[in-house]
Amino acid sequence: MSVTQTSTNAAPGTKCWSCGKIAGGHFCSACGKIQPLPRGTSYFEFFALPEKLQIDPEALEQQFHKLSWKLHPDNFMRADEFERNLSLERSSELNDAYRALRDPLTRVEYLLAHKGMRKEGAAKQQAPPELLEEVFELNESLDELRDARAAGEDLAALRARLESAEQDFQEKLEAVDAELDQVRTEWDAVIEAAEADRAKLLTRMNEILNRRSYIRNLVAGVAKELADA
Amino acid sequence: MGKIVGIDLGTTYSLVAYMDAATNEPKCIVGPYGSALCPSVVSVDADGTIVTGEAARRRLLTQSERTIYSVKRLMGRSVEDIQSELKIFPFRIDPTSSNVIRVQLGDKVFTPPEISAFILRELKSWAEDFFHETVDRAVITVPAYFNDAQRQATKDAGRIAGLEVLRLVNEPTAAALAYGLHKQKRGKVAVYDFGGGTFDISILKLISTDEGDIYQVLSTNGDTHLGGDDIDNALLALARAEIQKQFSVDLSAHPEHIQELRKALIRAKHDLSSAAKTSIQVALPDGLIYSREISLREFDELIKPIVARTMEPVRKALADAKLAAKDMDEVVLVGGSTRIPLVRKTVGDYFGRAPHCELNPDEVVALGAAVQADILDSGVKTMLLLDVTPLSLGIETMGGVVAKIIPRNSTIPASAQEMFTTGVENQTAIDLHVLQGERELAKDCRSLARFQLKVPPGPAGLARVEVKFLIDANGILQVAARDLRTGQEHSIEVQPSYGLNDTEVERMLEESIEFAEQDFSERQLIEARNEADTILKATERTLQREDLSQLSREERGTIDESVIKLRAAVAGTDYKEVRAQIDKLNEATTHLAELVMNGALQTALQGKRLDEV
Numbered sequence: 009m010s011v012t013q014t015s016t017n018a019a020p021g022t023k024c025w026s027c028g029k030i031a032g033g034h035f036c037s038a039c040g041k042i043q044p045l046p047r048g049t050s051y052f053e054f055f056a057l058p059e060k061l062q063i064d065p066e067a068l069e070q071q072f073h074k075l076s077w078k079l080h081p082d083n084f085m086r087a088d089e090f091e092r093n094l095s096l097e098r099s100s101e102l103n104d105a106y107r108a109l110r111d112p113l114t115r116v117e118y119l120l121a122h123k124g125m126r127k128e129g130a131a132k133q134q135a136p137p138e139l140l141e142e143v144f145e146l147n148e149s150l151d152e153l154r155d156a157r158a159a160g161e162d163l164a165a166l167r168a169r170l171e172s173a174e175q176d177f178q179e180k181l182e183a184v185d186a187e188l189d190q191v192r193t194e195w196d197a198v199i200e201a202a203e204a205d206r207a208k209l210l211t212r213m214n215e216i217l218n219r220r221s222y223i224r225n226l227v228a229g230v231a232k233e234l235a236d237a
Numbered sequence: 238m239g240k241i242v243g244i245d246l247g248t249t250y251s252l253v254a255y256m257d258a259a260t261n262e263p264k265c266i267v268g269p270y271g272s273a274l275c276p277s278v279v280s281v282d283a284d285g286t287i288v289t290g291e292a293a294r295r296r297l298l299t300q301s302e303r304t305i306y307s308v309k310r311l312m313g314r315s316v317e318d319i320q321s322e323l324k325i326f327p328f329r330i331d332p333t334s335s336n337v338i339r340v341q342l343g344d345k346v347f348t349p350p351e352i353s354a355f356i357l358r359e360l361k362s363w364a365e366d367f368f369h370e371t372v373d374r375a376v377i378t379v380p381a382y383f384n385d386a387q388r389q390a391t392k393d394a395g396r397i398a399g400l401e402v403l404r405l406v407n408e409p410t411a412a413a414l415a416y417g418l419h420k421q422k423r424g425k426v427a428v429y430d431f432g433g434g435t436f437d438i439s440i441l442k443l444i445s446t447d448e449g450d451i452y453q454v455l456s457t458n459g460d461t462h463l464g465g466d467d468i469d470n471a472l473l474a475l476a477r478a479e480i481q482k483q484f485s486v487d488l489s490a491h492p493e494h495i496q497e498l499r500k501a502l503i504r505a506k507h508d509l510s511s512a513a514k515t516s517i518q519v520a521l522p523d524g525l526i527y528s529r530e531i532s533l534r535e536f537d538e539l540i541k542p543i544v545a546r547t548m549e550p551v552r553k554a555l556a557d558a559k560l561a562a563k564d565m566d567e568v569v570l571v572g573g574s575t576r577i578p579l580v581r582k583t584v585g586d587y588f589g590r591a592p593h594c595e596l597n598p599d600e601v602v603a604l605g606a607a608v609q610a611d612i613l614d615s616g617v618k619t620m621l622l623l624d625v626t627p628l629s630l631g632i633e634t635m636g637g638v639v640a641k642i643i644p645r646n647s648t649i650p651a652s653a654q655e656m657f658t659t660g661v662e663n664q665t666a667i668d669l670h671v672l673q674g675e676r677e678l679a680k681d682c683r684s685l686a687r688f689q690l691k692v693p694p695g696p697a698g699l700a701r702v703e704v705k706f707l708i709d710a711n712g713i714l715q716v717a718a719r720d721l722r723t724g725q726e727h728s729i730e731v732q733p734s735y736g737l738n739d740t741e742v743e744r745m746l747e748e749s750i751e752f753a754e755q756d757f758s759e760r761q762l763i764e765a766r767n768e769a770d771t772i773l774k775a776t777e778r779t780l781q782r783e784d785l786s787q788l789s790r791e792e793r794g795t796i797d798e799s800v801i802k803l804r805a806a807v808a809g810t811d812y813k814e815v816r817a818q819i820d821k822l823n824e825a826t827t828h829l830a831e832l833v834m835n836g837a838l839q840t841a842l843q844g845k846r847l848d849e850v
Contacts, residue, residue: 100650
């Protein structure tokens with residue numbers, strides 16, 4: 009690995025570094041030179057998309073290929089170091105943005121992170137209150153399964169109970185996904201609405217994601233125990 | 238600037254290819270032994286002379302202590318990494334090796350990038366002899382599953398060999414490029430690349446766009462220590478055990494006999510790609526002879542576990558691409574080990590379709606590298622490779638847990654930004670540890686580097702340093718840091734965990750020139766000067782001795798002028814200028830030469846009878 013210095017970004021909406029005309033977007037519309045990426049550009053802005061959660065995956069992929077063709081470092085092998093670094097900066101941002109936006113779930117996670125709503129790790133591991141009872145039962149069954157396995161006892165009954173619990177949680181996961189879909193649609197509909205209304209939706213999405221991640225971990229844990237048993 | 242080539246720096250063989258302007262097709266360059274395959278073998282003479290390629294391979298039998306093969310297995314690795322390999326490979330590791338392995342060859346010691354550089358220099362000279370021009374830039378291929386240290390070591394090898402490495406391209410991707418060109422195919426392609434020492438599987442999507450074709454890698458997986466070498470070693474282990482049992486001979490003390498046996502077994506392996514059985518006969522110490530028949534069935538049984546090891550990465554790559562085996566439109570086989578019938582059958586059965594193997598599996602990677610080299614050199618883009626990073630990038634957090642910041646199979650270039658702050662008052666530095674790998678704990682991942690962010694003293698949590706991790710188009714990590722409070726850029730001291738620093742690479746570059754042949758232009762200059770010397774002497778001699786009455790004053794003037802100009806060119810260092818002046822002098826002396834020839838002819842004829850003529 010090697011260490012480089014960060015290139016200094018021009019403030020947004022400034023003049024083209026090369027020809028001095030007002031430049032916007034990836035390239036200067038006057039001279040065609042690649043432009044620095046303004047700090048704080050969102051992934052949606054990078055793709056010139058509205059901040060909506062429903063995105064046509066094929067259109068996004070096409071746009072990704074189009075921009076890849078223009079921004080990739082292959083195009084700048086003969087350019088000077090400054091332009092080569094701009095290409096590296098913009099093409100890596102393109103790939104990062106596409107990675108985040110192409111999957112509906114990471115798209116929501118990105119939006120929440122971009123809005124400062126979501127921090128890695130923090131609230132995820134707390135059991136949602138409405139699930140406490142079921143989670144408690146599940147953990148008990150898992151303990152019994154481990155004990156029974158250690159003692160070499162018959163696991164069939166326990167297995168059946170766990171499989172049914174797994175099924176149960178799997179259904180809950182699907183319900184959560186449906187709920188998330190609903191909020192996504194609501195979010196897209198109020199794209200012009202007041203900040204406070206949108207903030208409420210973001211809070212709801214964050215809560216749904218936490219619940220989703222918790223249930224998913226549970227399901228994965230049960231599946232692993234069942235596979236080992 | 239000189240020419241640019243594509244190089245496949247392989248475990249067993251290396252190749253160099255170029256883009257043929259006349260046909261617009263990539264071609265491999267054939268070396269002095271009549272083959273495009275240059276054995277990746279290096280040998281050191283008693284007098285320190287370096288021998289590479291086929292000449293070195295022949296020395297495996299006679300001077301195995303001074304000769305090394307499969308050095309690619311050592312690239313970017315530490316001494317601890319290779320303990321298991323040392324049991325199988327006759328590498329002689331210098332006991333003082335620290336974070337970079339040093340290999341003993343005769344009485345000299347080299348790092349793996351230096352040894353690889355000797356192979357690269359050999360290929361460079363093949364290409365220079367072919368073009369009659371300097372070659373100073375290259376695209377070099379690496380296994381897709383190579384980590385940062387292995388890639389950096391390959392790049393260092395290029396630099397030591399006097400090549401600017403414009404790009405490292407993943408081998409299966411290069412193969413897909415050559416294949417796609419050839420077949421004009423679109424759709425989802427699985428490239429199964431089983432070479433001499435490495436195994437890669439890449440899942441690609443070939444897309445036609447208005448601008449041109451895009452080769453997008455969706456996922457890749459592999460094993461950088463699984464290849465034909467392992468099959469050879471399995472055969473060798475079997476044979477040595479039988480020899481021990483049959484003759485009570487332990488070959489450990491007879492390295493030359495081991496190499497002889499290995500060679501015979503490799504030949505048998507090749508035979509079994511097209512025959513149902515074969516036999517070997519090898520001379521042992523004390524006039525004993527080991528002789529036996531090997532059937533394809535027995536061979537298949539022996540290598541089954543090795544072939545099976547390739548299938549786990551295949552499953553993982555498909556899962557990461559969110560695709561099933563049946564979703565593949567094409568399956569392409571690359572690498573010499575895919576000639577083995579069991580490999581073809583296993584892959585064919587898994588994907589439910591006959592794999593493609595029309596292109597020479599040895600050459601296809603080098604051909605793809607030549608295509609990419611041409612694109613980078615000409616600036617005319619006809620296609621675009623979008624590759625991925627094979628391993629997740631992470632940083633060590635509290636309790637030795639790794640936080641993944643760039644997931645595996647992210648399209649490169651890829652980046653991630655992380656914010657760091659101080660935990661205690663007046664802390665002046667933040668320690669960072671960067672790793673690559675899929676495991677949860679830092680101790681199970683590959684350490685790339687440790688470095689410190691310097692911060693001004695102050696209350697805990699006040700400092701805010703943003704670190705940008707960026708994986709470039711070569712799959713190599715770059716790190717940059719910025720203090721968000723002051724807006725200042727940080728200088729970071731990075732100590733690579735495994736690998737050479739810049740000063741070491743520079744020193745090796747200097748040393749390698751001493752060892753290896755002179756650079757092409759130097760060589761050309763010496764040759765041109767020698768030729769100029771001969772012509773100048775002959776011209777002077779003629780002008781002094783011959784009767785020049787038939788030469789016009791004008792002609793004489795031109796000759797004198799050309800002599801002066803050639804002398805001036807010889808005093809310079811531009812071999813092209815020397816050649817140009819040689820041509821001019823030759824032209825100026827054409828008439829003189831004719832006169833001399835006629836005169837000489839007359840002299841020779843005088844005093845001889847007609848029937849003697």
